[in-house]
Amino acid sequence: MEDRRVVLEPIDEALAEPVRAATRTALEPVAEEPAQAAPEAPASARRARSGLLIGGIGLVALLLLAQMLLGLWRLAQDYPLLGAGWALALALLLGVAGNALWRFWRTLARLRGRDALHRQARFLLDHDGVSEGVAFCTRLAELSGDSGSASFQRWRTALSATHNDREVLALYSQTVLVEADERALAQVVRHAGDVSVMLALSRFPLVDMLFVLWRQLRLAEDVARAYGVDAGYWGRVRLLRAIVRNMALAGASEVAAEVGTQLAGAGVIGKLSTAAAQGIGAGILTARLGLRAMAACRAIPWREDERPRLARVSAGMLANVRRYLGADDEDRERGGRSR
Amino acid sequence: MASIADTLATAGSLAGELLDRALDRQLRLAVTGLSQSGKTAFITALVNQLENACAADSRLPLWQAQRRGRLLGVRRVPQTNAHIPSFAYTAALDRLFGDPPTWPESTRGVSEVRLEIRYRPVGRFARARGTLYLDIVDYPGEWLLDLPLLRLDYRAWSAQVAATLTPGSRRRDLAAPWTSWQPAAASPFAEEAAAGAARAYTAYLHACRGQLGLSLLQPGRFLLPGEHEGAPMLQFVPWVWAMPGDTCAEGSTFRVLEHRYEQYKKHLVRGFYRRHFAGFDRQIVLVDCLHALNRGPECFRDMQHALHRIMESFAYGKGNLLARLFAPRIDRVLFVASKADHVTPDQHAHLVSLLQHLVRDSQLVARFEGVSTDCLAIASVQATEVAPGRAGGRTLNGLRGHALDGSALFVRPGEVPAAIPDERWWRERGEPFDSFRPPRVEAGSPLPHIRLDAALEYLLGDRLD
Structure with a gap:
């Protein structure tokens, strides 16, 4: 019936209202159904692989713990005070990291519902609808606390009745969400810089692992706060998995680097530079995780050309590292010349 | 010394300006x-x-x-x-x-x-x-329709036009004024008669567009002659009568018309592509x-x-005629x-989808190129403007504006087919889409x-x- 031309009569605004309200409330059910099947329904092969991964990570952690205790024991024999200090630091970090992990798991359980936003955004971007975009973005702004911001007002004035949902979402993404992008990116740069400096300075693999774990959990939370939206259940699961993997890599790369330098018979100088390289490596891993966290928290996915690049983050991070480690570099240069 | 420094400074700023202009x-x-x-x-x-x-x-x-x-x-x-x-x-x-x-x-x-x-x-x-x-x-897009003429000689083109005048068709009725000319191919060329026939042919093309709503009308310049109005190369008609053998002498009616057709191709069709089309960077259709x-x-x-x-003009295959004429960019x-x-x-x-169906083939070719x-x-x-309105107890989104004659119009136009409409759509289609004034x-x-x-x-x- 609606495909025919109809001459319309004007209606007063009071009657127009329910129409709009109807389109507004029609939002919820759209994205509910394709929910459960989508993300994690892998074959048993993947489960076996992840079992192996967890086993491997556990083994590495155990070995590292043993090595750590051995190192501490040796250190305590030579310098008792220093050993006690390290033991205290380790215990503190362990406590902080454990606490962060516990909080993270607890929130996980409450967040199952939030993935709907992502699915709905994707649905609106993929379909040529015209009625739901504005209501969706307004709800997003309410959820993230952006609805009073200047950028939100700019978005509202830029809208017209002829924009389709995709254009409405793209405009929202490019007007309102870019500001959150900037805030989140600043957090990523900061945390990645911290991780790389810390790993370049520290000497104990287990401390490194815990530090990486702690910083990356904080990073995920800070990024989520920048967007004012929670990462969503699956987003968090994926992030946590990535964090654990990064943590293991931080430890493993350290062991490998240590063996490598010893084999090469390098002195203190060589060790310093491998530590710096390791720090930067871990920093880049952290930055990657930060970008992943941003993607998980951003309600409307980036277009391919808007995606922030790792290169941009690592450039900022390297500037940080250079500021902290500048003295070491000079030492090394001097050492190289004297040789 | 000061003058040397001045000269250097001037030269420096000039170089900067030139660089700017080059970068512009x-x-x-x-x-x-x-x-x-x-x-x-x-x-x-x-x-x-x-x-x-x-x-x-x-x-x-x-x-x-x-x-x-x-x-x-x-x-x-x-x-x-x-x-x-x-x-x-x-x-x-x-x-x-x-x-x-x-x-x-x-x-x-x-x-x-x-x-x-x-x-x-x-x-x-x-x-x-x-x-x-x-x-x-x-x-005018009509000018691009002349492109295929480059591949056809006068005889082939005339045969193509003759094929559109099927007996009993409206086209044939409209064509009567110029097809009644009936010249003898070998007789000496008569300027006045030919000009009259060309005018009648132009009127026929206009009638095809105005009354039948057709767009594929050749030669396109007859409809929009621009500055060449009245030039002899715009005064010829397709030869839809009995095709003569190769024996027509120089100066005979057939030869002169053939010559004008070739001149048209050379100066107007090719000329347009060389002078304008080759220099375009972006095209909107x-x-x-x-x-x-x-x-x-x-x-x-x-x-x-x-x-x-029209799209053939944008598909630059290796064997394409255009590619040989110039390097399009x-x-x-x-x-x-x-x-x-x-x-x-x-x-x-739906409108976009319909358009995509219309230009699908050329899009594929263009992408390939x-x-x-x-x-x-x-x-x-x-x-x-978009506004909700009421019709038969239901509330629908409609359009509010003014028709071309100035009367107020508030309607919900019908649905646009999302693909090339089939027989059924044409049979069951509703009222036409309204035109609005600015x-x-x-x-x-x-x-x-x-x-x-x-x-x-x-x-x-x-x-x-």
Whole structure:
């Protein structure tokens, strides 16, 4: 019936209202159904692989713990005070990291519902609808606390009745969400810089692992706060998995680097530079995780050309590292010349 | 010493200026479409939007350079190609802002308008200010329909025309005035009789377009002769009578007509491609799908064929005739379904989908040749506003505006088919889509539009970085 031309009569605004309200409330059910099947329904092969991964990570952690205790024991024999200090630091970090992990798991359980936003955004971007975009973005702004911001007002004035949902979402993404992008990116740069400096300075693999774990959990939370939206259940699961993997890599790369330098018979100088390289490596891993966290928290996915690049983050991070480690570099240069 | 230093300083600034000029870029944007597809309105609206792009009330949010505030200003400047007529921008604008507002007069030939766009470039090594000179060139799409003539000689073309005059068809009835000429092929050429027949043939082409709504009419220049009106190369007719053998002498009627046909091909068809087409960087093709849907299946199919012919000009295969004529450099083609404001926004997706079906083949070829293409539904000047209204107890989104005669109109137009309509659609189609007159806009404020900013982003976006 609606495909025919109809001459319309004007209606007063009071009657127009329910129409709009109807389109507004029609939002919820759209994205509910394709929910459960989508993300994690892998074959048993993947489960076996992840079992192996967890086993491997556990083994590495155990070995590292043993090595750590051995190192501490040796250190305590030579310098008792220093050993006690390290033991205290380790215990503190362990406590902080454990606490962060516990909080993270607890929130996980409450967040199952939030993935709907992502699915709905994707649905609106993929379909040529015209009625739901504005209501969706307004709800997003309410959820993230952006609805009073200047950028939100700019978005509202830029809208017209002829924009389709995709254009409405793209405009929202490019007007309102870019500001959150900037805030989140600043957090990523900061945390990645911290991780790389810390790993370049520290000497104990287990401390490194815990530090990486702690910083990356904080990073995920800070990024989520920048967007004012929670990462969503699956987003968090994926992030946590990535964090654990990064943590293991931080430890493993350290062991490998240590063996490598010893084999090469390098002195203190060589060790310093491998530590710096390791720090930067871990920093880049952290930055990657930060970008992943941003993607998980951003309600409307980036277009391919808007995606922030790792290169941009690592450039900022390297500037940080250079500021902290500048003295070491000079030492090394001097050492190289004297040789 | 001081004078040497002065000279060096002058030389330095001169070099900088030269470098700037070398870095300043220009872009030739060609606008075409079959007649009545809204070319003039499009260019007028585009220039109007660009001139107002930096004003506080500009509405081009989908154009990134504008939204990010990188645009410093746009103004019209004198064109560099003095031999091309200027686009009558002011006259068209006067009509749009007139009382009552009317649509601008249609394209009659090539015309051009030049704009200077100043912007703030991005990137690490960006200059403080960039300038892009944008030449917008308007030309009738009918001229592109002549391209296939290059492959046909007079006899083959005549045979093709004769085949369209099937007995009993309306075309044959309309053609009666010139087919009744009945010249003898070998007799000496009679100027007056031939000119009369050519006039009758031109009238026939106009009748085909006006009464039958056809677009695929050759030679295209007969309909829009431009500055060549009255030239002998525009005075010939296809030979639809008994084809003579090879024995016609020089100066005979058949020979002279054949010669004029060849002259037409050489000077007008080839000349257009060499002088204009080869220099275009970007192309926008306007298609009025709604008009064709209103006119019926025959007209729609004819438009489909005509579009296909037009697209052949953009498909630069190795064996293509055009590739041998020149090295074309168009790298983006935007297909636009114009007059999107004549349907409700929920139908825009269907309009785009219909357009995609219409230009599908040529899009594939263009992509293969490395030319990027896109389809959009736009309205250069938004003549209607979207408002909810009531019909039979239901509340529907409709369009509020004024018909061409000025009467108020508040309707929900029918659905646009999302693909090439089939027999059933034609059988069951409802009332035709209404035409609207331009809206009343306060003088000085930018014209309302639909997605012109998206078109600008596609056509200019990458050149303003």
